Amino acid sequence: MKYEDKIFDKAKQYCDDNKYRFTAPRQYVLKILLKHHKPMGAYDVLEELSKSIDKPTPPTVYRAIDFWREHGFVHKVESLNAYITCCEDHTHQDTHFLVCDDCHMVDEIHHPRPTNNIPEGFRVKRTWVETHGTCNACSQQAGLAS
């Protein structure tokens, strides 16, 4: 089974188990994001969605994206203002994105929550880190070109 199908099935199961509606826009938006592998802006999602649903509006897209974000299946890459599906178990807390400035590929990694330098008494709810740079493939390409 393909990775995208596995996540899609898991999302469906999750909705069934929790009595959330697995609506057509939710299904299509998740499928679109899963297929894309790279972060997508909401309007790119809207454009794709219009192939499956007649004249979808931006609120349709945002509502579906927000639903999946709330349940951890989709993340927002803040610095790109774009969305990507979670590459791991959607129940994790913290995310660290590695963003390639050349090809906009995004890798999601997880590591223990940093506790250094956080003053006592500050209660951490969520940690969100985005690191920009050049991915391995792009670095190698640059190396070959020069």
Ligand SMILES: [Zn+2]
């Ligand atoms: Zn994730």
Ligand SMILES: [Zn+2]
């Ligand atoms: Zn790259």
